[in-house]
Amino acid sequence: MPLPKMPSKPASVLDPTEYGAVAPAKRKADKTAAKPAAKAGKNAAPSVKNTAAPKAQTAQPAPVSSAAPAPQKAATPRKRSSSPAATEKPQAAPAASPIAAPAQLSAPESTPAPTKRSAVSRRHAPGVQKSAPSRAADKSGQSKLFVLDTNVLMHDPTSLFRFEEHDVYLPMITLEELDDHKKGMSEVARNARQVSRTLDALIGGVSEEAIESGLPLSKLGNKDAKGRLFFQTRLKVDQTPLGLPAGKADNQILSVVRALEGDFPGRAIVLVSKDINMRIKARALGLPAEDYFNDHVLEDTDLLYSGIVALPEDFWAKHGKNMESWSKNENGAAATWYRVSGPLIPSLQVNQFAYLEPKNGEAPLQVQIKKLNGKTAELKTLRDFSHTKNNVWGITARNREQNFALNLLMDPECDFVSLLGQAGTGKTLLALAAGLSQVLDVKRYNEIIVTRVTVPVGEDIGFLPGTEEEKMSPWMGAFDDNLEVLNRGDAEGGDFGRHTSNDFLRSKIKIKSLNFMRGRTFVNKFVIIDEAQNLTPKQIKTLITRAGPGTKIVCLGNIAQIDTPYLTEGSSGLTYVVDRFKGWEHGGHVTLARGERSRLADYASDVL
Numbered sequence: 001m002p003l004p005k006m007p008s009k010p011a012s013v014l015d016p017t018e019y020g021a022v023a024p025a026k027r028k029a030d031k032t033a034a035k036p037a038a039k040a041g042k043n044a045a046p047s048v049k050n051t052a053a054p055k056a057q058t059a060q061p062a063p064v065s066s067a068a069p070a071p072q073k074a075a076t077p078r079k080r081s082s083s084p085a086a087t088e089k090p091q092a093a094p095a096a097s098p099i100a101a102p103a104q105l106s107a108p109e110s111t112p113a114p115t116k117r118s119a120v121s122r123r124h125a126p127g128v129q130k131s132a133p134s135r136a137a138d139k140s141g142q143s144k145l146f147v148l149d150t151n152v153l154m155h156d157p158t159s160l161f162r163f164e165e166h167d168v169y170l171p172m173i174t175l176e177e178l179d180d181h182k183k184g185m186s187e188v189a190r191n192a193r194q195v196s197r198t199l200d201a202l203i204g205g206v207s208e209e210a211i212e213s214g215l216p217l218s219k220l221g222n223k224d225a226k227g228r229l230f231f232q233t234r235l236k237v238d239q240t241p242l243g244l245p246a247g248k249a250d251n252q253i254l255s256v257v258r259a260l261e262g263d264f265p266g267r268a269i270v271l272v273s274k275d276i277n278m279r280i281k282a283r284a285l286g287l288p289a290e291d292y293f294n295d296h297v298l299e300d301t302d303l304l305y306s307g308i309v310a311l312p313e314d315f316w317a318k319h320g321k322n323m324e325s326w327s328k329n330e331n332g333a334a335a336t337w338y339r340v341s342g343p344l345i346p347s348l349q350v351n352q353f354a355y356l357e358p359k360n361g362e363a364p365l366q367v368q369i370k371k372l373n374g375k376t377a378e379l380k381t382l383r384d385f386s387h388t389k390n391n392v393w394g395i396t397a398r399n400r401e402q403n404f405a406l407n408l409l410m411d412p413e414c415d416f417v418s419l420l421g422q423a424g425t426g427k428t429l430l431a432l433a434a435g436l437s438q439v440l441d442v443k444r445y446n447e448i449i450v451t452r453v454t455v456p457v458g459e460d461i462g463f464l465p466g467t468e469e470e471k472m473s474p475w476m477g478a479f480d481d482n483l484e485v486l487n488r489g490d491a492e493g494g495d496f497g498r499h500t501s502n503d504f505l506r507s508k509i510k511i512k513s514l515n516f517m518r519g520r521t522f523v524n525k526f527v528i529i530d531e532a533q534n535l536t537p538k539q540i541k542t543l544i545t546r547a548g549p550g551t552k553i554v555c556l557g558n559i560a561q562i563d564t565p566y567l568t569e570g571s572s573g574l575t576y577v578v579d580r581f582k583g584w585e586h587g588g589h590v591t592l593a594r595g596e597r598s599r600l601a602d603y604a605s606d607v608l
Contacts, residue, residue: 130290132288133268133269133270133288134268134270134288134290136268137267137268142267142268143165143166143167143227144166144167144267144268144269144270145166145167145168145169145230145260145264145267145268145269145270146163146166146167146168146169146270146271146272147169147170147171147253147256147257147260147269147270147271147272148160148168148169148170148174148272149174149250149253149271149272149273149274149275149278150173150174150177150178150181150249151273151274151275152272152273152274152292153174153178153191153192153195154178154181154188154191154192154195155191155274155292155566156191156292156294157191157194157195157198159292159294160195160198160217160225160229161217161220161222161224161225162224162225162294163217163225163227164224164225164226164227165226165227166227167214167227167228167229167230168217168227168228168229168230169230169231169232169256169260170199170229170230170231170232171232171252171253171256172231172232173249173252173253173256174253175199175231176249177249178192178195178196179192179196182196187536187538187539198220201219201220202215202217202219202220202229203215211231211233212233214228214229214230215228215229215230216228216229217229232256250275250278250281253271253278254271254281254282254285254287257269257271257282257287257288258285258287261287268288269288270288270289270290271287271288271289271290272289272290272291272292273289273291273292274291274292274566279291304420304559304575304578304579304591305349305578305579305582305589306589306590306591307351307352307353307404307582307588307589307590307591308352308353308354308355308401308404308590308591309348309352309353309354309355310354310355310356310357311344311354311355311356311365312344313356313359315342315344315356318342318343318344319340319341319342319344319345320340321341322341323338323339323340324338324339325337325338325339331410331411331412333383335380335381335382335383336380336381337370337378337379337380337381338367338378338379338380339376339377339378339379340376340377340379341375341376341377342375343375345372345374345375345376345377346372346374346375348369348372348377349369349372349582349583350369350370350371350372350583350584350585351368351369351370351408351414351583351584351585351587351588352368352369352582352588353366353367353368353369353382353404353407353590354366354367354368354369354379355367355400366381366382366400366403366404367379367380367381367382368380368382368404368407382403382404382407383406383407383410384397384403385397385402385403385406385407385410386398386402386403392406392409392410392430392433392434392437393433393434393436393437393441393486394433394486395429395430395433395486398426398594398596399593399594399596401421401425401590401591401592401593401594402425402426402430402592402596404590405417405419405426405427405430405590405592406430406434408588408590409430409431409434409554410434410437410438411588412444413586414552414586414587414588415547415551415552415553415586415587416544416552416553416554416555416577416581416584416586416587416588417431417552417553417554417555417587417588417589417590418532418554418555418556418574418577418578418581418587418588418589418590419431419554419555419556419557419589419590419592420557420558420559420574420578420589420590420591420592421558421591421592421593422558422560422592422595422605423558423561423595423597423601423605424595424596424597424598424601424602424605425592425593425594425595425596425597426592426596426597427556427557427558427592428478428479428482428528428530428556429482429485429486431528431554431556432448432479432482432483432486432528433486434526434554435448435526435528435554436448436486436505436508438526439508439526440508444524444550445524445525445526445550445551445552446523446524446525447508447509447510447525447526448508448509448510448525448526448527448528449509449510449512449522449525449526449527449528450479450509450510450511450512450527450528450530451511451512451513451514451517451527451528451529451530451543452514452529452530452531452532452534453514453531453534453535453539453564454513454514478530479509479511479530483502483505483506483509484502486505487501487502487505514539514543517542517543517546518542520546521546521548522546522547522548522551523548523549523550523551524548524549524550524551525548525550525551525552526551526552526554527543527546527547527551527552527553527554528554528556529543529553529554529555529556530556530557531556531557532555532556532557532573532574532577533557533558533559533561533562533567533572533573533574533575534557534562534563534564534567534572535564535572535573535574536564536567536571536572536573537571537573537576537577538573539573540555540573540574540576540577541573544577555574555577557572557574559572559574559575
């Protein structure tokens with residue numbers, strides 16, 4: 001069987017055991033997804049098809065979209081003996097309550113689970129416990145009433161529409177706190193104002209009776225939101241436990257939850273909060289409380305798309321029967337193309353890299369998937385950037401992943417590149433070298449634009465003097481270090497020539513602040529977004545949509561080093577773009593796995 005012709009000097013590679021083959025990974029994902037599906041019965045969400053599915057990584061049977069499901073054997077929280085909601089089985093419609101409430105809340109509504117769940121609502125964190133009333137409602141198919149804490153709305157302004165067929169309840173103190181946080185230019189203030197505008201649109205043009213009976217959340221066109229929105233329209237009797245100050249906002253919300261639970265003992269009343277202490281306090285008082293996880297792209301970051309796949313040993317035996325091959329010259333380099341068919345092809349992604357370890361003297365295989373059509377794929381051999389003749393601004397690839405990354409960075413047809421990896425894997429150096437080469441040598445772009453979010457690791461040192469670029473300079477120390485590495489080879493002119501060359505290179509690199517990106521359009525620019533893991537999905541969308549004709553955007557980051565408060569590996573903007581851009585013919589992603597900074601840095605990454 002003919003194999004692709006590759007350079008005689010391949011790049012240094014990782015151990016093959018560090019990458020899992022496609023088929024075993026797929027079977028593992030299917031197996032893990034099948035367990036919860038078997039327990040869910042009729043209300044189960046569809047199981048995960050494969051590990052490459054972008055929005056069904058952790059399919060769960062629970063219909064609730066606010067919090068993560070717990071294992072079925074999780075300990076039941078301690079409940080008040082007077083609250084029937086603590087039992088596993090919901091009771092019948094309750095008797096009249098001395099506290100007036102909307103008619104729709106008087107009895108548990110038996111709402112069948114939707115036949116088609118949104119992928120967002122199925123993503124839940126494994127191992128996070130749900131309350132007993134919530135689990136009982138899941139089993140019986142009843143809709144729940146979620147009481148939202150203020151921090152949920154300020155964290156995700158679209159959270160009102162993420163609870164599917166369940167109802168949402170807003171205490172009056174929540175609206176008060178939204179009003180207190182609406183002033184300012186921070187992300188929290190913007191979210192508070194957006195929630196206020198959404199509530200105003202929902203409540204506009206309706207009568208007092210309609211507000212009392214609940215507003216349909218689908219009024220603004222959100223078809224997935226089949227529940228209703230209830231406001232606290234009547235004063236609840238103070239049921240704050242003794243010892244807790246009644247004037248504190250958290251305690252007032254807890255008293256509302258307790259009053260609702262007492263009014264409607266047959267319905268699951270669940271508090272949703274991003275505040276850990278709030279949830280602990282609620283569970284200690286016997287009130288159901290859960291976290292909000294719908295903003296997460298992935299709950300298990302091990303399932304994040306890596307951009308690289310290890311082909312099985314029998315790849316050619318199963319996929320080379322009707323193989324076609326041809327040669328094509330692109331961008332000044334010749335490449336061999338293959339058209340193959342087989343059972344593995346549907347699990348691949350466009351612009352994904354695949355490799356096959358050489359055995360028994362066979363030639364190694366490193367290809368990029370360029371086109372997919374059913375069970376047929378077109379594979380393209382790669383340019384070997386580990387060879388000195390193919391160096392990029394004096395930089396050569398030291399391992400297989402760096403070679404993959406340089407193939408993306410130097411590809412003019414690839415408009416968006418994301419590089420993810422631990423410290424010292426060469427993300428910044430590769431991106432800067434590729435940018436300088438294409439700006440100064442090839443003249444494909446006019447200049448390099450570098451930006452990053454200014455989130456300090458420690459305490460803030462205060463305001464910085466100077467212009468925009470001077471203020472951003474302390475945040476761009478990593479680029480200065482890499483620029484020094486890229487410029488050290490120019491020793492012909494001595495120190496003077498090196499300084500002159502360094503000044504010339506700096507003139508082609510513009511450092512911009514993230515705060516002034518709104519409304520801009522970059523034409524023929526090479527844009528590098530450093531430390532992208534500290535960006536929210538909304539911020540990274542703002543940056544990427546600045547791209548004009550002929551612009552290439554490169555996102556760099558390490559999701560293990562997130563400094564932005566309330567951002568996690570699953571909700572980071574970098575995770576968001578990696579998951580959303582996979583499979584696009586003009587975008588690519590590579591996860592760098594081996595550190596190349598120094599033996600000290602590599603050892604520190606392993607043991608510290």
